[in-house]
Amino acid sequence: MHIFSQDDASARAGAWLTVSLKAIANNYGLVARLGAGAECAAVVKADAYGLGAAQVAQALAERGAGTFFVAHLDEGIALRAVLPQARIFVLHGFMPGCEGSMAAHGLIPVLNSLDQVRSWKRFCEQAGQAFPAALQFDSGMSRFGLSIEDLAERALFNGLNLQLVMSHLACADMPDSSANEMQRQRFVTMAAAFPGVPRSLAASSGIFLGPDYHFELIRPGAALYGIAPSEGRRVLASVVSLDARIAQIRTIQAGDRVGYGLSWTAPKATRIATLGLGYADGFFRAQAGQASVWYGRTRLPVIGRVSMDSISVDMTEAPADLKAGDVLSVLGPQQDVDALARSAGTIGYEVLTALGSRFHRVYVPAG
Numbered sequence: 016m017h018i019f020s021q022d023d024a025s026a027r028a029g030a031w032l033t034v035s036l037k038a039i040a041n042n043y044g045l046v047a048r049l050g051a052g053a054e055c056a057a058v059v060k061a062d063a064y065g066l067g068a069a070q071v072a073q074a075l076a077e078r079g080a081g082t083f084f085v086a087h088l089d090e091g092i093a094l095r096a097v098l099p100q101a102r103i104f105v106l107h108g109f110m111p112g113c114e115g116s117m118a119a120h121g122l123i124p125v126l127n128s129l130d131q132v133r134s135w136k137r138f139c140e141q142a143g144q145a146f147p148a149a150l151q152f153d154s155g156m157s158r159f160g161l162s163i164e165d166l167a168e169r170a171l172f173n174g175l176n177l178q179l180v181m182s183h184l185a186c187a188d189m190p191d192s193s194a195n196e197m198q199r200q201r202f203v204t205m206a207a208a209f210p211g212v213p214r215s216l217a218a219s220s221g222i223f224l225g226p227d228y229h230f231e232l233i234r235p236g237a238a239l240y241g242i243a244p245s246e247g248r249r250v251l252a253s254v255v256s257l258d259a260r261i262a263q264i265r266t267i268q269a270g271d272r273v274g275y276g277l278s279w280t281a282p283k284a285t286r287i288a289t290l291g292l293g294y295a296d297g298f299f300r301a302q303a304g305q306a307s308v309w310y311g312r313t314r315l316p317v318i319g320r321v322s323m324d325s326i327s328v329d330m331t332e333a334p335a336d337l338k339a340g341d342v343l344s345v346l347g348p349q350q351d352v353d354a355l356a357r358s359a360g361t362i363g364y365e366v367l368t369a370l371g372s373r374f375h376r377v378y379v380p381a382g
């Protein structure tokens with residue numbers, strides 16, 4: 016019955032995402048050198064921005080990363096199974112009553128409120144063990160963390176086994192913003208209440224603000240995944256490419272219309288290709304009339320609306336002999352994640368994390 020099983024996943028795939036663990040590890044090395052003197056942690060929340068936390072974290076650990084950040088407790092539990100030795104911080108701390116899971120998996124909560132501080136202390140007292148924790152300060156973003164007023168209750172923090180104090184910058188991707196220096200100073204003031212505890216302020220963009228922002232630990236996420244730290248800066252390697260096969264090709268006549276809402280009208284006889292990519296794969300409705308895919312160096316405009324599972328492409332500039340099964344490039348040398356994001360009116364973070372899980376995936380090993 017082998018006629019039923021001659022194909023494999025790569026033959027069946029309509030599109031495949033290639034994730035270069037090598038490029039991620041190299042970006043880690045580059046960022047770590049920029050932050051020399053500080054420990055370089057790695058942020059692998061949201062499944063390493065959609066790229067596969069298990070694979071990515073393993074490659075980074077092999078490259079020397081010893082400290083990782085995730086957002087949720089469950090992400091930490093999953094990561095612990097992959098990295099038995101790593102130091103893992105959970106940015107959102109824990110939901111009430113979940114202190115035990117945190118400790119059982121050797122995870123370090125980032126305590127963001129006085130309530131969390133009290134709960135963690137109570138839990139440690141009951142367990143008879145000062146499990147490690149981190150404190151986050153709100154230095155101006157009003158998102159997570161303790162306020163200056165909260166720190167006035169100094170005695171409350173006695174007895175905590177603090178591994179890190181941290182805060183987060185609101186405007187680090189705008190190097191000229193005066194908010195950066197304002198937040199930095201506030202952070203220094205707040206951290207001074209905890210002498211000797213390592214400090215961390217900078218995520219990817221903050222690292223590029225310079226050594227004043229590095230303190231004892233830096234926390235890059237996006238930079239590891241090749242996203243530019245601020246508009247126009249292009250120092251890190253792209254880590255993903257996305258290739259899609261033509262699912263169908265057809266020629267339509269002048270006046271024929273394409274896609275939902277029949278929003279695109281052919282000005283002349285036009286060859287169009289249908290690709291099996293849509294909302295579930297990081298293509299957004301807002302990209303109608305904006306996005307492109309590529310054949311080599313030839314730009315091919317996406318026409319009409321984006322569907323749930325497909326887009327249509329104007330093949331006028333492509334070689335006439337392209338056919339179903341042939342491959343077009345969506346993310347690659349001609350178009351990186353930031354460029355595709357611009358065509359959707361958004362940023363690389365959003366496109367990367369929206370790429371979804373249904374592509375066939377290929378990992379290029381780190382070393």
Ligand SMILES: *Cc1c(COP(=O)(O)O)cnc(C)c1O
Pocket residue numbers: 058060106183217218219220234235236237238
């Ligand atoms: C997501 C996050 C990071 C990493 O941010 P990037 O901009 O992706 O480098 C660092 N610190 C905190 C608190 C975060 O939430």
